[in-house]
Amino acid sequence: MVSIDNFGISFNETKILEDITFDVKAGEIVTILGASGCGKTTILRSIAGLQKEHEGYICIGDVCVSSKEIYKKDREVGYIFQDYALFPHLNVEENIAFALFKLSKSEKTKRVNELLEQFNLTEHKTKQIHQLSGGQQQRVAIARALANNPKILLLDEPFSNLDAMLRYKTKIWLKDIIKQLNLSAILVTHDKKEALSISDKIGIINDKKLIQFDSAKNIFDKPANLYVANFLCEINKLPNIYLKTLNLEIQENKVCIVKIDKCKLSKEKNDFLVEILDISFCGDYYELIVQLKQSKDTLLIKMNNIEDFKISDFVYLHINKQDLMIIDK
Template identity: 45%
Template sequence: MTASAIATPAVSVDIESVNLSYGDNHVLKDVSLAIRPGEFFAFLGPSGCGKTTLLRLIAGFNQADTGRVVIGGRDISSLPPWKRDVGMVFQSYALWPHMTVRANVAFGLEERGVPKAEIERRVEAALSLVGLSHLAGRRPSQLSGGQQQRVAVARTIAVEPKVLLLDEPLSNLDAKMRVQVRRELRDLQQRLGLTTIFVTHDQEEANTICDRIAVMNDGIVQQVGTPMELYERPANLFVANFLGTANILAGKIVGSGDAQRFELEGGIAFPVAGEASVPDHAKLLFRPQHAALELPGTGAGDALSLPARIARCEFLGSSMRYGVLVGATEVSVDMPFQSGRTVFGVGTDVSLRLSTKSLQWLDC
């Protein structure tokens, strides 16, 4: 069986000005998103940010106070879950323990009154897609966590939903299995061409398999973009700190024009190009790999050089991570490890070199 045996045309998902509260708790705050047909999209954020609530709203298990959900141009906001043409894989998988794999996958089709011959065709196609045809006669307790997860996916895609919803489907797996299964999910989604929405608090999961990500916090969409866009150009400090390690230097702008400088806490100051648009209360952002360390007086070129001191040093195998004091602030610097290359010891005075192209000013 091929993916075309159960594939359905990809559709868009539009969330328009959605608000949702539980009593006095405003969980979703004017959320608007446009998810493209066939896209693997993630809701990413910490626990309690509203991402699962938003996913359940799309599925029909939650009801918005205001706003609407539109799938493929059709407003489904008032429809019950079974009429929305969406399929949801729950965090717990929700498999029937007394049923075989085949019976679990067939269950939703039987509930919909699908003819027996069509049920057999779809079950076979779904199990073939997730590589479990040979385990169709087993029960969930006889399967590994990764296999149970694939059964849950097979059961969902067998009903041929227009949109696939995944609620932290990898959280019950060990680290090695998570890597394997997330690759399988991405491969399956691409073969089906199915619009898929994935909820996770794990940035690595979202970065490796999703086309775009909506970063959420406190019920608000902070930023939407590709993993690289979010990492390289975060919209605010929350996004910067949530996606990877971010170095933040606080300070203030002094002077103006060609005499404009950024003065850090601790008294260190450096010039800022007159044409640079820097807010008065800006913070300077750069990533650990965007910096380099040298002995004072050895650098050249147009990179920014700041006096610093090594506060800590960690060997990570392929790289060295240094904790470096710049004035009163400690920042992280990652440098490739090479045999024979100088390793800076704690207490060493160094120059922290930053490429001006890698710097970002955040208005705080």
């Protein structure tokens, strides 16, 4: 439904993005992840037609809507902004109706009433925006974005203003709507847990390029390089002294990592003696900072049960060889 091909963009003489290529199928949710300022929102704005100047092609279905040669203003796109971008001088039904200026009065009223009912907003339709909760404001923003039956839904940090429980409920609710309506959805977020839980596919941007694009599970289980692994997972980079003990040799451009929950501590002796530097209680688990006695490298360990461990104790590090991953630096 949406195809981005060799997309690139510069502001003045500064290159922001280059050679970005990916597709989003109908009914598919794709999340774009990357550090702040890497160009994630710029991609959304370009798809929506808010950012005109760029390299490459943006196609919706079989139609190229944006390139150096072509620019189509009208696009079947709904956009949900981070701050919702609702009009404070209009009430709920007027905000939703704003996107329906091409319809007749009767058609507009019918469509607005459908959306008010669908999003459980009927009893709030005459309220001003400041009278709504954050979750209600978000539902108004989503209803307005879907008013014209778009094929593509663009979401820029859509849950960032919600508390944890409302964030979770709204995420599941919105995911169901996207699937029911068979939309192509592109989400920008900085929350890796949110991205993994809602996405069919994830794209990671670093140093101007899309360095990995894959299913949420594949990109988590098989990160392409150390940047992706650090971005999506909690990992330890294992020092060379550990690898030598395991008779593992890796190339200079590779690194060996392990997820922190795959690292265990016990008093059962092996070759890897560590000192516990810190213990933090995190609710349903503990985080421990330990230092390898042989190399002075520090590692982060996550454990549900820390037995009778104390800070300054010497214990032993245990990692199953099959849990190690060798990836590009």
